[in-house]
Amino acid sequence: MSDPLPSRTQVVIIGGGPAGTLLSHLLDRSGIQTVLIEQRSRDYVLGRVRAGVIEQGSADILRRAGLAERMDGEGLRHSAVNLAFRDRLLRIDFEELVGSSIMIYGQTELQRDLYDARESTAGAHMVFEVVNVELDGLTAAEASVSFDTAGERRTVRCDFVAGCDGSHGVSASYLPADNVRAYEHVYPFGWLGFLTDTPPVSDELIYCNHARGFALCSMRHLTRSRYYLQCPLDTNLEDWPDDRFWEELSRRLPSEVAGTLATGPSIEKSIAPLASTVREPMQHGRLFLAGDAAHVVPPTGAKGLNLAISDVVHLARALDAFYARGSEAGLAGYSATALNRVWQAVRFSWWLTTLMHRLPDDGDFGLRIQEAELEYLSTSMAAQTAMAENYVGLPI
């Protein structure tokens, strides 16, 4: 049970997803006091099914922060991914090409590890199921965050506010409309996701470019698979019983792979739209945005969680420099520093999405361009290296 909520702290963190919880953990390790508020319940947050690819740089950050014991014990280390096209498999061996790997470890598991770390830290303040969150004083001598919790209206005064409240949060609305630039690209399709307790069809991820549409073979661990099918935005889950999903997936896989597909009942099915959005700048006065609150990427490159981690690392370093040495340079430069890596990830996610999906608006010309690029990838080590270094994550 955490201590009674203080009326003042150094940093109020809005949002108890990966960004907010990791930030509170990193700041705590620097001796910086935080109060984290989350609108959902702890169990609701842990019930979300999200991508499970952890870049090498992200994994190293989690290790240095003492958060990686279960990931290293239960996660799967992958040294390559595969691209499938024209009934062929092209293996991109990032271990060989750039000397890096990724960890396959569900975001749900990472979130559990983050909550466990916070709840085992004396003095950690996390408040769940808050509503009516309001920010004030963002350009004054002191900021404050007010919210309803357990039927009471509470206000916590602070030096800084970290907006880690995701793409539907409240923080971004406090960026001055006349100073924020929102960049958006909406893809004309979605992903139909399917979670099942069956052995993965492959021991590595397979991204499939097929005339019927994109497919992705992923996993959570060796007995739990995660599959995706590109689908129209108006797709209705009721029209996709399990049998239909399995049949369509096997049609989009290379024949050598489809033949080994182990089918079973779905334990979760969902449809997600694909979009890229970036808000610039990611800060205003005493408010700093991190993670999905500032930017959203299509899941193709598995960059969402990893960008949340890199934003938080930059913000934690800047806050640490402020409190430890009175330096404001990191805080002043936070947005520019974070956005540099954000845009590299947005570009890569756009590239892989447009390379592997059926883009009806691009017609036959677009199809031939995709095939030419995949053919080039299959013969060029330079092209494969470029993909590899982006997939495993550019330096933070």
Ligand code: APR
């Ligand atoms: N007050 C408090 N909490 C809020 C509010 C609010 N007004 N609005 C949203 N939240 C909470 C959400 O309930 C959620 O738990 O903020 C949290 C934001 O978490 P995420 O959406 O997971 O975003 P982030 O922490 O940036 O992590 C990004 O998570 O959603 C995935 O695909 C995304 O992998 C990426 C990663």
Ligand code: PHB
């Ligand atoms: C997942 O396992 O959910 C996953 C993996 C890789 C992606 C997207 C999603 O690019």
